[in-house]
Amino acid sequence: MRVRRRPLTAVALILALAMTLAACGSDDDDTGTVAPSGNQSTTAAQSLFSSLPAAIQQSKEVKVGSDIAYPPVESFKEGTQTPEGIDIDIANAMGEKLGVKFNFSNTTFDGLIAGLTAKRFDIIMSAMSDTAKRREQGIDFIDYFLVGTSIVVQKGNPKGIKTADDFCGKTIGIQRGTTQEDVAKAQADKCEKDGKGKLTIQTFDTDPLALQQLKLGRTVADMNDFPVAANTVSKASSDFEIVGDQIEAGPYGIAVRKDDTQLRDALVAALKAIIADGGYDKIMEKWGVTKGALKTAAVNGG
Numbered sequence: 001m002r003v004r005r006r007p008l009t010a011v012a013l014i015l016a017l018a019m020t021l022a023a024c025g026s027d028d029d030d031t032g033t034v035a036p037s038g039n040q041s042t043t044a045a046q047s048l049f050s051s052l053p054a055a056i057q058q059s060k061e062v063k064v065g066s067d068i069a070y071p072p073v074e075s076f077k078e079g080t081q082t083p084e085g086i087d088i089d090i091a092n093a094m095g096e097k098l099g100v101k102f103n104f105s106n107t108t109f110d111g112l113i114a115g116l117t118a119k120r121f122d123i124i125m126s127a128m129s130d131t132a133k134r135r136e137q138g139i140d141f142i143d144y145f146l147v148g149t150s151i152v153v154q155k156g157n158p159k160g161i162k163t164a165d166d167f168c169g170k171t172i173g174i175q176r177g178t179t180q181e182d183v184a185k186a187q188a189d190k191c192e193k194d195g196k197g198k199l200t201i202q203t204f205d206t207d208p209l210a211l212q213q214l215k216l217g218r219t220v221a222d223m224n225d226f227p228v229a230a231n232t233v234s235k236a237s238s239d240f241e242i243v244g245d246q247i248e249a250g251p252y253g254i255a256v257r258k259d260d261t262q263l264r265d266a267l268v269a270a271l272k273a274i275i276a277d278g279g280y281d282k283i284m285e286k287w288g289v290t291k292g293a294l295k296t297a298a299v300n301g302g
Contacts, residue, residue, distance in 0.1 A: 051266040
């Protein structure tokens with residue numbers, strides 16, 4: 001009996017099918033490279049997320065304490081309770097790297113460290129300067145911005161204030177609990193030592209309250225961090241101006257409880273990631289504060 005020959009096309013199909021099946025098979029000793037299931041950025045994000053404390057992984061939330069009355073660092077959008085500013089943008093960018101959301105709670109500045117140590121929130125982001133005095137209260141800082149203090153006076157400078165030495169014998173207004181309060185107290189001691197008259201320091205819960213007293217002429221000056229002062233005087237309707245040079249430039253820091261090292265290290269990694277990919281610099285450019293940009297995320301560098 002004559003055996004019928006398969007057409008060539010059929011033979012080719014069978015061979016192709018055999019090769020496909022062989023390719024789909026597995027070998028326990030296979031040492032070939034396997035393509036990753038996700039891209040590198042996804043893998044990096046998963047790694048950062050897994051570095052967070054278990055409680056934050058579960059909630060996917062970092063609770064932030066902040067005094068949201070300090071534009072352009074943090075303030076509420078006009079007519080809303082939605083925060084905006086440098087700190088909010090940096091937090092959102094870090095949140096994208098970590099796979100969590102940063103939720104801001106409004107608190108008076110001088111109550112922030114107590115709230116952090118009492119675990120009412122996980123971190124502080126509130127234009128808070130990294131100082132040794134604050135670190136002694138059981139917190140670490142992750143430095144993210146460099147800034148000095150500026151002197152703000154009434155437009156036209158009617159009292160002729162040029163430097164902090166001109167505060168002697170006068171009254172100034174300062175937000176309570178800030179670095180500027182420490183600067184003012186040091187200047188008060190200097191005024192007394194030099195016999196140039198008593199410096200009276202009035203303190204307020206928020207900087208807008210201090211500025212209001214300056215506007216009314218009840219004080220001769222306020223002191224603010226440079227970006228805040230620059231934002232205040234840049235408005236067309238501003239009643240204020242900046243005089244003199246910046247005083248004692250130093251870094252802002254994200255405050256974390258000293259024993260919360262896992263969260264601290266995860267935040268350091270996230271901040272370094274947004275510095276490396278250019279996101280951090282874009283935020284600095286957006287708010288016109290590129291002079292304060294840092295190149296790395298140091299811990300307790302103040």
